[in-house]
Amino acid sequence: MINKELEKRNIPDFFGNGEFAVSSADEWLEKKNGLKELFLREEYGFLPKKLTPSIKTETQGINFAGKAKWESIYFTFENEGKEHTVKTELILPANKKNIPVFLCVNFVPEIPNKYCPTEEIIDNGFGVFHFCYTDVSSDDTDFTNGLSGLFERSEENTDDFSKISIWSYMASACMDYLCTREEVDKNNVAIIGHSRLGKTALLTSALDERFILTCANESGCCGAAISRGKTKENESIKEITSVFPHWFCKNYFKYIDNIDATPFDQHMLLSMIAPRYLMVGGAIEDVWADNEGQLLACHMASYSWKLFGKHGLVAPEKEALCVNDAFLDGEVGFYLREGSHFFSRYDWNVYMKKFKEIIKRDI
Numbered sequence: 001m002i003n004k005e006l007e008k009r010n011i012p013d014f015f016g017n018g019e020f021a022v023s024s025a026d027e028w029l030e031k032k033n034g035l036k037e038l039f040l041r042e043e044y045g046f047l048p049k050k051l052t053p054s055i056k057t058e059t060q061g062i063n064f065a066g067k068a069k070w071e072s073i074y075f076t077f078e079n080e081g082k083e084h085t086v087k088t089e090l091i092l093p094a095n096k097k098n099i100p101v102f103l104c105v106n107f108v109p110e111i112p113n114k115y116c117p118t119e120e121i122i123d124n125g126f127g128v129f130h131f132c133y134t135d136v137s138s139d140d141t142d143f144t145n146g147l148s149g150l151f152e153r154s155e156e157n158t159d160d161f162s163k164i165s166i167w168s169y170m171a172s173a174c175m176d177y178l179c180t181r182e183e184v185d186k187n188n189v190a191i192i193g194h195s196r197l198g199k200t201a202l203l204t205s206a207l208d209e210r211f212i213l214t215c216a217n218e219s220g221c222c223g224a225a226i227s228r229g230k231t232k233e234n235e236s237i238k239e240i241t242s243v244f245p246h247w248f249c250k251n252y253f254k255y256i257d258n259i260d261a262t263p264f265d266q267h268m269l270l271s272m273i274a275p276r277y278l279m280v281g282g283a284i285e286d287v288w289a290d291n292e293g294q295l296l297a298c299h300m301a302s303y304s305w306k307l308f309g310k311h312g313l314v315a316p317e318k319e320a321l322c323v324n325d326a327f328l329d330g331e332v333g334f335y336l337r338e339g340s341h342f343f344s345r346y347d348w349n350v351y352m353k354k355f356k357e358i359i360k361r362d363i
């Protein structure tokens with residue numbers, strides 16, 4: 001199946017030829033900054049300058065049947081006389097140290113919620129740090145509100161930040177904060193997001209190497225799926241940029257009708273996560289997200305894991321991708337569950353299981 005997809009999609013051998021040709025881990029590390037820049041310049045837009053937010057903590061006490069300590073953490077960012085505050089929620093198992101944490105970029109502010117089963121996460125020994133993406137900046141073409149509104153952004157500049165890059169900016173600020181908390185195991189922080197927020201998680205982890213595990217749930221087009229060679233049922237670059245133009249910088253629009261001219265494909269975004277861990281989740285009915293394209297990207301991205309002497313994706317060559325396929329043994333994992341587009345308990349359980357394997361100790 002992987003070989004068939006490779007033939008069908010006709011993706012240039014970017015790691016074998018041209019600017020990003022690499023044959024050793026050292027070469028890879030040398031070229032990686034250039035690759036980051038390429039994705040920012042051509043697809044998501046450069047993140048604004050880093051600000052140091054002021055932090056205010058409000059304790060919500062011991063909660064979740066006495067099992068967890070809950071705090072609301074307010075991040076206030078200031079720039080050129082303007083300020084914006086983002087409320088986040090930190091829930092840590094009570095009376096524990098060295099806690100591995102999921103940073104969850106989510107669609108709604110309240111916790112628990114249908115996408116974030118807080119109590120189950122705590123019961124599994126993890127903490128969760130949570131924020132709602134629209135509290136950072138609205139999910140539309142208005143760049144004057146929230147964190148976006150603090151920075152100059154010009155329609156003339158073809159590589160100015162997009163909404164995906166500003167959400168990602170917030171995720172890295174959250175990581176900065178987690179590193180200041182003594183109860184947190186800084187070496188074991190995962191970033192997790194669904195769909196557009198899976199795209200955000202991937203970009204964040206490609207840029208910010210402090211995340212040990214990245215979970216991109218059904219991130220699809222412009223996330224974990226290869227952009228070339230999609231079927232009519234899969235979301236195309238043309239479709240995504242017409243409905244969600246604010247997710248991308250202007251430069252990306254030049255490829256809409258000529259995807260073959262893109263000097264990269266999405267597997268190269270994934271490849272920047274090496275040698276850390278990556279999980280890509282799909283659902284059989286979520287054809288829009290292009291499951292074959294996501295599996296193929298995991299396979300092709302594995303080139304960079306191999307440079308580090310790792311495996312990347314470990315998957316057998318099969319006739320077709322089937323429901324309940326799960327290739328979870330390597331540093332890059334892919335699975336295809338039953339059902340439709342959703343961030344389900346099933347998905348969380350797969351990600352938590354993998355995280356426990358990575359940590360290699362009882363939590």
Ligand code: GCU
Nearest residue numbers: 195196197219220221235240
């Ligand atoms: C739309 C969009 C997808 C996106 C999804 C989501 O379906 O086309 O690209 O992943 O929304 O974020 O739920």
